[in-house]
Amino acid sequence: MIPQNLLEEYNARIVNLPKDTIIFNQGKPAYYYFQVIHGEVKMAHYNEDGQEFIQGIFNNGMSFGEPALFGEFTYPCSAVTIKDTSIAKMRSDDFFKLLENNFEIHKNFNRVLSKRLRYKGIILNEISSYPAAHRIQTVLKYLRNKYGCEQEPFEVPFTRQQIADMTGLRVETVIKTIKQLSQKDELNIQDHKVVLK
């Protein structure tokens, strides 16, 4: 998102984090801009009973947590690494200076926010209007899109639990529904992995 040279120019620091490290917690104020260098980060809500809802998954080059900076609210979700990850971290005031001096980058943040808004709108509509099978397929298609080539078979890099946490369903429901989808030949299960064709 923000290129290397600007990260340096505006005093970003690189931080290396092992898998399963909490970067920030829901309810906490936002002081930094974050960008993934490599690895993977999830943002998720945790309810009282520990149930998780994954709001987004971020990897190579993607920024996360900026909405709290822009909107001046506390983080609505927590951010946790799901792989060994390194991130760039820039102070909020440096970040806003950078935006002021770089219109195209600023504009690009609008683009990124808008796309996320679009995704959330789609999922919201899915969850409220469609049965489990449809929801799962929509999320999987979206992920394929995001993760790479639309052509080749796509081995979904998520567990049933993670898919459940993204669709608001239960693991068992996801497992059963995905099995049904594979029986209807809508997707494949190879070696327990979900594969879109």
Add this chain to the structure above:
Amino acid sequence: MIPQNLLEEYNARIVNLPKDTIIFNQGKPAYYYFQVIHGEVKMAHYNEDGQEFIQGIFNNGMSFGEPALFGEFTYPCSAVTIKDTSIAKMRSDDFFKLLENNFEIHKNFNRVLSKRLRYKGIILNEISSYPAAHRIQTVLKYLRNKYGCEQEPFEVPFTRQQIADMTGLRVETVIKTIKQLSQKDELNIQDHKVVLK
């Protein structure tokens, strides 16, 4: 959002629309920036069977539909007036020029998008994790917040059907649940209107 003088400077036009006018349809490309002068506009998904899901309601001064402009995608929802409404309409290229020349306004759009993102995230989490009563209360509290004073009793300016369309529930469920909530004294029903206290 964009002040009067800038609207004029960047060639916005004022358009008056009666209640129930379609401003744009889902799937169509975006050419204009829109801002409500007075009246009210809803943005909603419509599914094959005509079921509606309301993504947002916009009134005095609020902009709508910009995400499609920023993100360069077709409208994911349709926009329809729900009262007699007048809107300002500005060509996309004028809009981007305006942003380039007015950093604070540009920044404010980040703020607006971020807040919407936050709302959607909250609703998404609600819908996927909580029972009907909780969902409804969360949406109503959010609306109170948005529509005005948090102190006084708040007469919810929406029908049961609209609340259903915002929470992904059915009218009957909303009616029954709101009745239960009023019996548990969590809210009042005065003259068939929902009133938060």
Add this chain to the structure above:
DNA sequence: TCATGCGTATGATCTAAGTCATAAGAGAAC
């Protein structure tokens, strides 16, 4: 004035998804 439509209201029934229990494979940790 009466009809039409919309919003509210309420009960009976149905069903998709959640819950619970149980188990087997796979990898990591000891």
Add this chain to the structure above:
DNA sequence: GTTCTCTTATGACTTAGATCATACGCATGA
């Protein structure tokens, strides 16, 4: 190699909310 933990898997049972049917109040307008 054995133990632990996580993931996939499957079946029995429960339940929240959807669906369907019906009704009544109220506004609009022909």
